[in-house]
Amino acid sequence: MTPVLELSHITKRFGPLVANEDVSLRLGQGEILALLGENGAGKTTLMNILFGHYEADEGEVRVFGETLPAGKPRAAIAAGVGMVHQHFTLAGNLSVLDNVMLGSERLSRIGSDRRAARKKLMAISERFGLPVDPDARVSKLSVGERQRVEILKALYRDARVLILDEPTAVLARPEAERLFETLRGMTQDGLSLIFISHKLHEVMAASDRVAVLRGGRMVAERATSETSSSELAELMVGRKVQRPVRQDHAIGAPVLQAERITIVEEGETRLEDISFTVNEGEILGIVGVSGNGQGALGALLSGLMAPTSGALRLNGADVGQLGPRGLIAAGAARVPEDRHAEGAVGEMTVWENAILERLRSAAFSRFGFVRRAEAKAHARELIQRFDVRGAGPDTRIRLLSGGNMQKLILGRCLATGPRFLLANQPTRGLDEGAIAAVHEELLAARAEGAAILLISEELEEAVQLSDRIQAIVKGRLSEPVAAGEADARRLGLMMAGVWDTQDAA
C-alpha cells in the first residue's frame, strides 16, 4: 500500500509535559487505522498537529508525499485532510448547508452560490450514504446527525484522508455500528481513515490496523486480524487490567421504589408511567439508546425534577418533592451523568467539591462558617480511600483526569454509606483502568447492601454489573429481566421497544 499520510518523529511539549514523544505513523491508501490510547495518551494532540492546529516541536507531516507547512490548517485542508473533532465545531443557529459551506468560500466573493453548494452536498450525501436535510437547523439535530454534518463538511472540502477524534464518544451502540459501516463504505470510494478511540471492542470490529499510544509514545502497531482485545488492553494501559466480576449474594428488602411515575415538562411527557424497585444489595441496570428519557430519570433520582404524578419512595417515605438536599439527607447519593457540568465545580478545590453536597451539615460547618480543617481532612481521606491520583485537597478539581475526578465524586457519594446510589453513566469517557476501579467501587457498595440504580449505554457494563435490567424507551420502562437471561438479542429487542407486556397500541 502506498502511504497517503506519514508522520515522522513528532514531538510536542506543553511546558514540562511531553504530550507526544518521537511518534511516527503511516496511513495506507484505503486503510482504516485506529489510534488507540487512554485518556491523556496524546491522541488528540497528535491529530491536531497533523491537521495544523498545533505546531510540533520536532518532526514533520507528509500528505501524498508532500511535506505540510506546520501550524496551517488551511494547508492541511488543501492537501485533502479532513478532521472531525471530538467536540463539534458547528454553529447551532445556522442550517446544515450553511455550516457545510462556512469557511470554504472565499471572502472576496460577492454573494454565494448556494445552488451549486446544495447540489454538491446532496451528491456527497448520496454517494457516501450520509442522509441529511440541508435546510435543517443544526441546533435541532441529534448528536448522531450533527456528527454526520461534521463528516459531510470535511468531505465537502474534498477530503481524501479523514480523521475522526473519538467519533463514538457521543453515540449509542447501534448508531456507532452504523457509523463504522458508513466509514467502511467510504474506504471503498478511495478514502483513507484514522479514527481515535479508547474502546477496544470497536477498534477490534472496525479497523484494519491499530496504533497504540501510551504516555505520548507509540508503543505498538498491529494488524487488527493479528491481535486480540486483551493484548491491546495490556498495551494501552501498560499492565494487565481486569474488570471485576459480580458475585452472587442474597438480595434484601426494597429500598427505592418508583410507583407509576409520570413527568411532564413544558407540555412534553418525559417519563410515562414508570415503575421499578431497587432492593438492598442489588444493582438495577437501566439500558437504552441515549435520549429515551435517561436524562429525566437521572434528574428525578437526583432531586432536580419532581414527579408530575406517581410516587418515589425511599425506605417507604415519599421523597419525590424533596429536592437534592432533602434527598441526600434521606440517604440517597448521586453520581451525575456529566461530571464536568454537574458533578464538580472545576475552578474550586478538591476539598470544596468533596463537601459541596454536605456544606450545611454539622460535620462541615458551624455557625455558618465552614469547618475547613475537617473538610480538608475529609478530602484527604477520600483521596486515600478511593485512590485519587495527582491531587491534594487544595488542587483545583479541573486539573484532575476524568477517571480521578470520577473516583472523587464516587467517593463523595459512598463516604456516607448511602442506602441508595444513582450511578448515571458512571464510566462514560473513562479509560480501562478507571472503568475497572469504578466497577470495583460499585460492586463493593453493593456488597455492603446499597441499592444501586445504574443508567448505562454500555451494554457490557450493564450486563456485568446488574442483577436485573430494564430498558428505557421513549420515556417508558420495560419489565425487568434477570441478568442471567439478558442476552444481546433480548436486550436489543427490549431497547427497540419490543417487550412482552407492551400493548399493541
Added chain:
Amino acid sequence: MRLERRETVPLTLVATAPLAAVVAALVLAAGLIAAAGVNPLAAYGEMLRGAFGSRLSLTEMLTRATPLILTGLAAAVAFRARLWNIGGEGQFFMGALATAWIGHSLALPGLLGMAVLMICGMAAGALLLAGPAFLRLRFGVDEVVTTLLLNFIVILFVGLMIEGPLRDPLAFGWPQSVPVDSAYRLADLVPRTRLHMGLLVALAAAGVVWLVLTRTVFGVETRAAGLNARAAAFAGISLPRTIMGVALLSGALAGLAGAIEVMGVTGGVTTTMSPGFGYAGIVVAMLAALHPAGVVAAAVFVATVFVGADAMSRATGVPSFIADVIVALSLLTMLVALLFTTYRVRR
C-alpha cells in the same frame, strides 16, 4: 497567532495583570496629554504630588477612596456570583438619602445612632437591589438593564425629595436635603482634614467581605453558584436564595457607602455629591480581579487619579476630564489583561 487556554494560572500573573493594565492605561492616556501640549511625565508627576504630596492631598485622596472601597466591594461581591449589579450609583444615593432623612430627627445616643444610621443606609441599598434580583429570578429580566435604569430613576427621586419634603430650609435655596444631626457626624481621623472614621469602616467592611466569601457556607455557595450554576444546583445549593443573598449584601455595601459619605463628609444629600462612585466601583472591582483586598488597592488608585487629576489640571492646564479617560482606559486594559491571564498566545 492563536489563543490557548492555560491549564493553570500562575499567581504572579494574577498579581501583575492589574499593574500591567494600569501602566498600559497611563501610557495610552499619555498620548492624549502630549496632544494637549504637556509633557506626560511632568503631568503624572503633578498628579502624584496632588494625591500624595502633602498631608492635605493624602487625606483628600483617602477621603475619596473611602466610598470607592465600598462600591468596589459591592460590585465585586455581585460579579462573583454573576449578578451584574450596575446600579451601585443608585444604591449609593438611596443609602445617602435614607441616612440623611432618618439621621435628621433620630434621638439616640451618638454611637448607637451612628450604627443605626449605617444599618438604615445598608437596608435602603439592599432593598433597591432586591427588586431587580427578584425580577430576574421570577421573570428572567436582565438585571443589567434594570439596575442601570434604576440609577436614573433614583437620581430623579433624590432631586424630587431635596426640592420637596426633605429640602433643607437653611440652605439658602440651594437644593440640598436636611443634614444628619451633628451628633451622628463621623469624627475626623486626621484633625482638621476631611478624612473621617468612615475609612476604618470601609476597611473593616473589606475584611468582613473577605471573611464571608472565603470562610462561610454562604461564601462557598456563592462561589459555586457563580462558577458553575448547574453543579451547584445538583449539589443542592438553592440558586435563588444565593442570588438574593448576594443582592442584599451587594446593595447593602453600596448603600453603606452613601451613608458614610453623608455622615462623614457632606452632612446632607445633593444630586452632585457623587462623582460617579457607583460606576467607578465597577472599575475598582474589575481592577481588583474581584478580590476584596485588591479592592482597597484599586480604590486607592482610582482615588489617586481623580484627586491627582485636579491638581494636574491646575498646574499644567490639561483638562481634569483626563481622570475619567484614565479610569475608563484602565477598565478596558484590565479586560485585555484578564484575557491574557486565562489564555496564552501561541504563534
